[in-house]
Each structure stands twice: as C-alpha cells, then as structure tokens.
Amino acid sequence: MRLFITSLALLAPALLFAQDPARYVRPIIGTAKMGHTYPGATVPFGMVQLSPDTDTIPYEMNGKYNPDVYRYCAGYQYQDPTITGFSHTHFSGTGHSDLGDFLIMPANGPVQLNPGTADHPENGYRSRFSHQNETAEPAYYKVLLDESRITAELTATNRTGMHRYTFASGDNPHIVLDLMANLYNYTNKNVWTFVRVENDTLVTGYRQTNGWARTRTLYFAMTFSKPIRRYGHQNLASDVYKGFWRKFNQTENFPEMAGRQIRAWFGFDAQPGEAVTVKMALSPVSTEGALNNLRAENPGWDFDAVRRQGRDAWNRELSKVKADMLKEDDLVNFYTALYHTYLGPTTYADADGTYRGIDQNNHRAEGWTNYSTFSLWDTYRALHPLFNILQPGRNADMVKSMLEHYNQSVHKMLPVWSHQGNENWCMIGYHSVSVIADAIMKGNIKGYDALQALEACAATARYKPYDGIGYYMELGYVPEDKNGSSVSKTLEYAYDDWCIAQVAKKLGRNDLYTEFSKRAENYRNVFDGTTGFMRPRLSNGTFRKDFDVLSTHGQGYIEGNAWNYSLYVPHAPATMIDMMGGKKQFTGHLDSLFTMHLPDAFFAETEDITREGIIGNYVHGNEPAHHAAYLYNWTDAPWKTQERVRMIIEKMYKPTPDGLGGNDDCGQMSAWYLFTALGFYPVCPGSTEYALGSPTVVSAEIKLENGRTFNVKTVNQGAKNVYVRKAELNGKVLNRFISHDDIMNGGTLVFHMSAKPAK
Amino acid sequence: MRLFITSLALLAPALLFAQDPARYVRPIIGTAKMGHTYPGATVPFGMVQLSPDTDTIPYEMNGKYNPDVYRYCAGYQYQDPTITGFSHTHFSGTGHSDLGDFLIMPANGPVQLNPGTADHPENGYRSRFSHQNETAEPAYYKVLLDESRITAELTATNRTGMHRYTFASGDNPHIVLDLMANLYNYTNKNVWTFVRVENDTLVTGYRQTNGWARTRTLYFAMTFSKPIRRYGHQNLASDVYKGFWRKFNQTENFPEMAGRQIRAWFGFDAQPGEAVTVKMALSPVSTEGALNNLRAENPGWDFDAVRRQGRDAWNRELSKVKADMLKEDDLVNFYTALYHTYLGPTTYADADGTYRGIDQNNHRAEGWTNYSTFSLWDTYRALHPLFNILQPGRNADMVKSMLEHYNQSVHKMLPVWSHQGNENWCMIGYHSVSVIADAIMKGNIKGYDALQALEACAATARYKPYDGIGYYMELGYVPEDKNGSSVSKTLEYAYDDWCIAQVAKKLGRNDLYTEFSKRAENYRNVFDGTTGFMRPRLSNGTFRKDFDVLSTHGQGYIEGNAWNYSLYVPHAPATMIDMMGGKKQFTGHLDSLFTMHLPDAFFAETEDITREGIIGNYVHGNEPAHHAAYLYNWTDAPWKTQERVRMIIEKMYKPTPDGLGGNDDCGQMSAWYLFTALGFYPVCPGSTEYALGSPTVVSAEIKLENGRTFNVKTVNQGAKNVYVRKAELNGKVLNRFISHDDIMNGGTLVFHMSAKPAK
Structure with missing residues (x-):
C-alpha cells in the first residue's frame, strides 16, 4: 500500500506533464514576418486547417507580380489590424502558396459582400481585432471581432471545421x-x-481553382445550428453564360449558384448573446463525401467537446516525447516545434478512404491513409527522418501515398512538390527518393512493396523531360546554359542517386546499384578546384566565367549561394572535404560561412531570407545548408558543431510571433530544431547514421511506436554548457555518431555537457 | 412440304423487309436548313452521336448574338462546302444548342492547329468535301476529304465512337x-x-463547359490502332496560371495538358492507303469510366464488325414496325422518322450504370438505364406517347430518370429541359408531369413508384420561384406584366395540372385530384370573350390592351401566336370549342388558321420558323399547334382533320436534306409524322385516347413489347384517297377515337379510305 502511494507520488508530475503538453504549444509562433505559420485550429495531420486570414492580397497587381502576396502564404500576418475571415485550408510555413478555401465571416447589419480594406474595414465584411482578445491553442482559436463585437471561436476535426459565433x-x-x-x-x-x-x-458546394495546383477541386458541406432565414449571393464574373437561368431572380433565396466569382451570405434569427455554430466538412471527392465526413467525424453540436477531442488528439501525439528543458520558453519552443512538424503532410481522403488522384480519377485508400502536401525539397532533410522515429506508421503511409502518386502519374514520376491531387513542380530535385530510401534503409517498410518503390525511384531519376535530367544523364551534370540552377540540381540529383543506390544494394538490385552509385559521384563534375567552390558548368564542359559566390539568382543556385551549396554532398562529406582542401581548410571555410559579413545588397536580391534568417553567410531560413553546422563532425573540430547549433537554436527559434528565422517550410525548420534539441541530426537521410550535436533538452523520453523508450539525458546541462565532453549510449561511449537501430532499440543516450570545448 | 414452301414464299418478302429496314433510313434528311438533324453515326438512344461538323460558329460576335449560330445546332449544314471535323455529341433537331464534344480531324502535312475558314480551308485543318463522296446510314458515315484525300468513316456503339481514317x-x-x-x-x-x-x-481527358448546360463535364478515353509517334498541343488561353509547369517544354511530346483553350495533335507512321482506326469512349463520370466503357463495348479493332452491330441494333428497333406504304419515298420518310424518334433521350451513364447527377454527385443506376436530353416542351406531345406504344420499357426508365433528377434537384422540380447532368430551364411549362401521367395512365409503371412520381409532379407544379407559378397559384393565371409569355404558360400549366389530377384520381389521392382539377380550369382565365382569343392578362385582372393576334414576341406567347395558342386546351377541347363560339364558329377558326395569308413582316420577327414550316398561319415547324389539325374531330367535320393531316405530311416531310419543315426537336416532329402516318394521334397525353386521322401507310404491323401485334390496315389507300369512310377495330366500327388499351391488346385497325369526305 505504501509502495503504491510512493509510486503515484513519483509518477504524478510526469503524468500531469504527459496529459497536457499542448499547454506549451503557441500556434502564434511564426505568424509574424517570415515564419508563414497559421494560428488557427487543426488536428495532427488534419485535412482542415481552420484559421483567420488577415488580408486578401492578389498575386498580381495590374498584371505585375505583387511582392506583398508572399507575406500571406498562410493567410495571417501578425502585424495586421484586421481579419477578413476564417478559411479552412492553409499551408504551414511555405514560401509559395495556394488554398484559403471557403472563407467564412460572421457579421451584423447590412450585408456587405466585399471584404473592405484594412484601412476601412467598415466598408466591407472584415473587422478590426486585437491580439489581446485573441487566443490560439492546439485545435482552438478565439478572437473578438471589434466592429461587430462577435466572438468567433474555431475548432476542428480531421476533415471538418467548427465555428461558434456569439453575436x-x-x-x-x-x-x-x-x-x-x-x-x-x-x-x-x-x-x-x-x-x-x-x-x-x-449548404453544399465545391470550387475548382487553377493556381499552384493546376487542377484542384475541393468540395464542402456546411451545416448550421440554427435555420437559415434568408440568404443570397452575388455572381460577379461577367463572362459566365447565364442562359435560361435568367428566368429566376437568383440573387435572393435562390438555392443553386454557379459561376466563377461568387460571394454568398446566410442570415439567421439570433438574439444578442446567442451563438450560432457552423460546421464545414471538406472532401477531395464530392459534396456527398463531405457530408459523409461530417456524419462520420462531427455529427453533434457540442463545440466544447469537439475542442476537447482536438486537444486530446494533440496531447496524444505531443506526449510521445516528454522533454525537460532549462526553462519554460524552451518547452514552448520544443512543443511548438513538435506541433509544427505534425501539421503535415495532411490527410487527403474522405473518411471512407476515397480521394482524387493526380490522374483526376477517384481512388480509395483501404487500410491506410492517403496524405498530401509534400514539400519534399524541404522535408526530406529532417521532417521525414523525424517521422521515421516518432511517426513510423504515418511515414510508411506517406511513402505509400507517394507511390500511389507515382502509379497515377502519366510522367511516371514520384512527387516533387504535390498537394491536393496535383503536382505543382515547385523547387528542384527528386527528393521523394530520399524519403523512400530513408524509410527503407531504416526498415520502415509497411504497407508498400520495397522493390516497387525502388523501381519508382529509378524511373523518376530517369525522367529526361524533367529539369535537365536528360543533360545530367548524358553529361554527368546539368549544364547551366541549358537549364538554370544547374549546380543545385546536379548536387541534389547526385545525393538522390546515392539514396537509390543504397536501396538497390539492400534489395539486391545490383544493376541499379551500379547505375546510381555512378550517378552519385556526379557532384565531382561541378567542383571547380581553382576556386574551391561548386560552380556552374556549361554544356561545352567549361565552367561559366561569370561567377559570384555570394549571389544566388541566375548564378546556378536556388535558395542558397555557392558558399552554402558547395557544402552539399551529404552522402560523401569526407570526399567533399578532401576535394575542398582537407579538414583544416574546410574548417576554415565553415568558420567563414558562419562569421563573414554580407553586404546589404545581398538581401535585396535574395529570395526567402532576411537578416533575421542568416548567421554570417549561413542561411538557416533556407534549407540547403541545414546540415552544414554538423559537418564539423567530419573535421577535427566537432565542438564547433556543438557551438554552432546552440547558437542557431538561440538565434533562429524564439517563443514569439516573429520567433522563426525563416519559413517553417511544412515543418522542416521545426524538425531541424527538434533533432538538434535532442542532440543528433540526420545529415544524410538514406543513411542510418545521425551526427551528434549539442542537445538543449535537460532530458527527453521518446515513446516509440514499437513499444520501446529511447531516453536522452544530460549531465551538467546549462545555457553556457554547450559543449559535449562525452556521449554515452547505454553506458558505452559514442564517437560523434549514433545509428538508427540504437535509437529504435530503446535505451539511454547521455550527454555530459561542459562549458569548454573538448578540443 | 408443299405447304412449307408456300409459307416461306409468303413470308420471304416480309422477312427480307424486317431484316433491314435500316436501308430506308436517310440520316441526311433534315440536315439542310431548319431540320437541325445530324447525319453521323449513332445507335438507338446512344450516348455517342459521332457526326461531321461543317462550321465553327460562335454564339457571339463582338459581344453580340450571332444569328448564324442557330443553323449549327447539330453542327452540320448540308449546304456548307467544308467539314471542320468529327465530334462525338450532338442534339437531334433542337433550336438551341450545346455539345460538339471532342472534335477530331485527320490531316496530312504540316500540323495546323486552327480550323481555317470555309473560304480557305487550306489555312487550317478543315477540308472541302462533296456530297457525292458522302454516305450517311444508320450507325455509319463516310466522306472523302478533298484536300487530303483521306477517307473518313465513322461508326459507333452506345458509348464509343469509332473512326477509320484511310490516308x-x-x-x-x-x-x-x-x-x-x-x-x-x-x-x-x-x-x-x-x-x-x-x-x-x-489518350484520356475531360472538358468542363459552361453553356446551355451550366456545369457540364464530359470525360473521354481515346485509343489508336497505331502507336503515336509524335504529338503536341497549343494552350491558347493567356489567363491560365502557368506556375512551375513552365520548367517543361509542354508543346511537344509532353503527356499532360491542362487549361481552357487546348488544341492537340497526334502523329502516326502510316503508308499511303493505310488506315488508322481511332476509338473514343465517353463517360459522364471519369476517364476511368470512359476506359471501362471502351473495354465493355468496343474492345477490338474490327471497324466493319462494329458498323454491322450498329446497323443490327437499328434494325432490331426499326423492325418493330413493319410498314407498307404507297411508294418508296414514303418508306424513306417513315423509317427516317422512326430513326429520328430513336435518337433520344440519350443514354447518360457508364456501362456500370454510374452517372453524374444534377447535384454534381455520382449516382448509380442499377437494373435500369439513366437517360438524358429531355426536350420536354416538345417531346411530351407525341414522342413519349409513341414510346408508350413502341418503347414502353425505355419510356419507364425515362420516367425513372426524371424522378431521379427530381430527387437530386435542390429545387425539387422535375426536369424542364435537361441534358447531361444539368437543367437548362429552356422553354416553359412542367411537362415532365405530362410524360409521367401519360405513362401511369397507360399502365406503364415499371421500376418506379407511382405515388412518389405523383408527389414529384405536385411539388414541381407548386415551385413558386419558377416562371410565374407563384402568381399562377395566386391569381389563376400568369400575369403578363409580371412574367412574359404568360398566356402560353397559363395554358400549358393548366394542361399539366389536369395531367396531375388524372394521376391523383387513379392513385386515390383525392386531395391532389381536387387541387389540380381546379387548377386545370385556369385556361378559362386567359380567354377573352370579346376577341375570341386567349389573351395576355395583367396582374390587375384586366386584359392587356396591346394585342396582336399574329405576333408572338412580347405578346404573351412563345413559339406560337394567339391564333395557334388559343387552341391549346388539349384536356378540354369541347369546352374550349364552346368558349370559342361553338363547333361551327370553331371550325371556321381552324379553317382560317390553315388558309390565311401572313404578311412577310411576320417571318422577320418570328423565332424558329420560315415560310417552309407554315401552312397559312398554322406553324407545324413549332409545336404548340401540333394537335390542331386533329381538333376537327371535336367538330362536325372530322374529315377536315383527315384532309389537313395528309396535307401537312406531304408538305412538311420530304425525303430530302431540306425535307423537314422545322426543327425535328428531339424527335417530336418525327413522332407527329409516325402517329399521323399510322392514322391516330395523342391529342391529350395523359388521357388514354387517340384521335383518328388519315393514315398514310398501306398497312403497318406493330410488334409490341408485350408480345402482341397491333395491325393498321387500309382499304382503298391512295394518294388522293385521304378521307376515311369507316374505321374498324377488330371488325367493330370506331367513332373518331381509339383507346390505348385497344392498341396494346393487339388486333387490327382497318381504315376504309375514300377520295370523298364522309361529311
């Protein structure tokens, strides 16, 4: 009996913690400036992201690109004074955008079917708001709309959004x-x-859009807790054929609307203080599918119960890692990062598994979940490797989703950047193969055929019409005069090819192993020994004369200049270091990267980054050098990795709306944070090795899906004790690296921290 | 043995006849001027109508209606010198249009992705052709393209078109x-x-259009007998977002195309004299559905076998009526009319029964066929009544299709004019209820619930937002100042209401019988005793002062002036005749109708008719007076019916391309012909009575689906013997009318013809 009580006393704090890690999550982090996160309500990997939008900026103004649009990738900018409404689909952290489907806004008084302006919200349906009257939590968002004094609350299930408007x-x-x-x-x-x-x-309906996703249709079913008493719509496009529908007065109380530019409204009888609850279910398939999703997931009207269910779902996922940190702000950063990594890829199928494929036919996922929103150029680096530890089941379904994409693709290509039944071809590389290789090499083969996956990888890597692959296969590099961003492409293709080779070797396909091992060496072909940098090469074999090592645009790179991209040979760092003059010279190169001062002109022409996202010339706000700080592990100064990653974490991740140093990029920035906070990082996904860094956790307990537990512990952890004196796995000293099996087998990794580097 | 031979000898001519009545069908009839029929390949009630189009006329020119477009309702005008290509969907005989989906044209030499002009076909893909090199038969069309000397042949199954191009x-x-x-x-x-x-x-694909059908998507799967060696496309719309697809050269050999304005081409290696066969399957659901339709219906490459199957299908349907006529031209008219009546309503579902409903969701018809293309303002008059004799099974499925439309309708209305998953709201009335009543009253209740059908009829008739029904229910007529074409609407609503009342009575719903019997009297409310015409009335109760009995436009009528429409009380002709002054005065009115001379100005402003479609002021080219010639049966001069109908048949139906005196209107004009040729006509569908006229057949044997045979025979038939001296059913004298049961019970109707009227 006494023992029982003691056990309880010991367990209590941990239980308390595990019950509600959601309390550390601040969805508002990253909503200012560059983070491009959204503050609204969603559940882990949910199809619905119900969130406020603060402006409606068009991509073009008078036929020209409107640079302001970039700020609204997630619909919400923290500095904005008004909210235009609440829409149901958002990307988290992207640097290009789409979605914002089915914007709803409550209002009183005369119906105004236009959004108004930020300066004059009273001329439209939008409203001023104050952050003091705003709450953003996992699966819950609340705001007071200043003009109408309506309290708007949002929550969500996987496929439905739920609004409670108190008039x-x-x-x-x-x-x-x-x-x-x-x-x-x-x-x-x-x-x-x-x-x-x-x-x-x-009310049911759908909308087809032509944007980042070329041919995207999303369906909805919307229900109200109170009957609609009156309604109407405007159909603003003049180029829609009206035909014999003109025999109706369609603007008021006419139940069928169709066209290109529609704004509708629905009126209720409600008393002051009375709440009207609105539920909107989405479907990629049909309004019938949306209605079925509503019945399956959210049949009732108890907003608070749905909110609780959403928070419970978050706590189930968040509590898989129990972190202890030096201060509460760190816990906030940690669990918000974990939250951000669980925002995608997103579910993309009805409750019965049916989804619209990229062939525009309906398909059914039976016994698995189809996912979408694959920002693969970002997420292959750390997000999917993180999932192979924390979410192996979901990651296997993500691989299956990518393979189904391949099966449906007329190009026979795995996804490059795909969302909602579309390939949008954004960014470069064919990094599906990295994600697939990482899963297969780490033994996460569930629900899909590994050999078939290998074939899909090989076919993708051989698709000549794509981004210079034809030249790459012929010349061993992408020639800059034929296809831009040629150095970035060559280096990333070579790495992807190495991934394919590893899988081929594991599965006994020696033919493919030979073919892709050879291709994996292609990084050598763009290395210019005279400058010591990777450098754009022309189809005649010479390096391009114009060469600006600081510039990106038109220089053979994308989202990273020569200083950053020259470090990109994740599958052969030692060889790369040799090529670049050996360990000592390479260490100097890395040191310079992190310390050099860039001219202001640099920022004027560089995409996606500001001074806030940069340390020296190291661009953490973009991804190509995310592994760079860990490369000191291959030199004689691994302590510099420890120092750098602690500096990056401190500078780039803050528990504030503007706390993210760059686009979160569908969780990649957050995944980098989480690996780094835990003390190890997947420098080369597709290998089973992680480079050790310097953990920021005091301790962390990771509950694995296989039932085991992996613990990270620190001795002498402290803000200044950034150096690792010794790392031990289950009592055995580790040398700079840890393997995936070591983690998945469970056990304890202890970092002995120190204020002095172990030179 | 001898007897056997005699029997054979007797049977032989009949058998020969029954085997190939298709030889009398001339699909080219009606393709010149007003008929608006198409000459191409289709099977009975088939989803595919694969036919040549002779020009590409836009509905608008410089923002204004282009009156020439009207000539191209069916895509083909006989007088045109060029063919632009072969498309897979066409209406037969409509006066407004849509479709023309998936136009294919074979060519040689440089690819020209524009149609060129009729004057300069060499500047585009179109070609001159000559009727001498043209063959149009049931399920087969052939033409030589003059420029390229390519022989193009077309045939079809229900859901697939098949092209054979001999280069x-x-x-x-x-x-x-x-x-x-x-x-x-x-x-x-x-x-x-x-x-x-x-x-x-x-090649697979789809197209969504916004036209007569507001939201219509049609899918295809196209296969070739020879491999595509090279291909490409133009994407002409400048307003499509191109995004990251720009990284591809999409114009040549790029396998995925999307946009608003696409023209594609596919090249083959073929020798002179070699044929390339192309099959295109359609689906209302998906490209996968189209591909399944192709596999289900047309898996092989034997063009001639498919052509034979198509002709066999036609012969099976055509041979249900074995007609003997005075001359071969009459047989041509008769079987071409029968052919035209079997062109629609058209199948609208995949081979597995799946179709797109008007709710834009997919539905599955199991155990029945879903039909579309319901030109009900036309076809309720004679086409569906004809089907209740010749195609009762299909007609019951058509009723079921209409009821499913109702179930899917957010308005809870039966179809008005529907095609391909859309209500297009063309014309007036709610004549679905007539079609349903006619089926129920004639006992053709199969596969649907009659009481549910009655409810649908009543709901439709009470849908107030539609075309003045609210006013009609309030005032007993549609007021012209509130809703135009008010007289036509009032009269047709009253008739439709009578239909509902009959069904209500039969099914024991006395409440509905009372309600709709009262409404059926509303024709009285627009009768102006002072002029003796039905006349537009205003909401204040007075008749409108402006009143032009010859004009239609803006005068309270549609497709028929006061002279014609005043005769429109099909459910109470006797009362109407009384109202109009009694039998004698009414006979005079009818005589005037058929003999008066109209001023030329009349034709300038009247829709859908020319001098060719008119006899006196009787407009056979439009439908409102199709029953008029039979009204003499309610006077003391039934012989005038006999005289008039023979005159109409002779004047309005000729075995020539310009042989139809007006739009065939999805078979209504042809159904009028067939009934009249057989000697009886359904003046009031929804009743079970047919008025006798003057047959043009020498004899006709109708094989009913119930296994019985109904025979029409004549004694002393001849071109001048247009009068009926006596009509006998199974030896019993008939007085002016015959009932539906008499027909369906089988038996023999004998007309004794004479050159003199039986006054």
Missing part, C-alpha cells in the same frame, strides 16, 4: 461565405464554383 | 483533337480541359 447584436446576424477569397489569388484562379442550399441548415 | 499520303499523317471546338461556343464556354497521353496508344 452581440440581433441586427441581421449573418455569415458571409466568400468563394472569391483565395490565397495567392491569380487572375482567373477560380475556375468554377457550385453551391446548393439543400435545406435550411445545409 | 492517301504518308506525309505526316496525324489527327487534330480540337478541344476548343464547341457547338454554340460562348465566350469562356470552356471552363477547363485536362488531357493525358497515357501511353503511345491511349
């Missing part, structure tokens, strides 16, 4: 459904819109 | 797939187009 006035309470609202709203982005008022509490 | 030259043989081609091509009619070159013999 302060009984003067024509209504909601606007603005189907013209889009993130990255190109000219004619709306291809078609179709809406039906099925009865006085149900 | 005269080996110079770059290719086909153009012009996805910009549309019938009635409005600005931005193409909403979206998506095409994939799946492999070297398969």
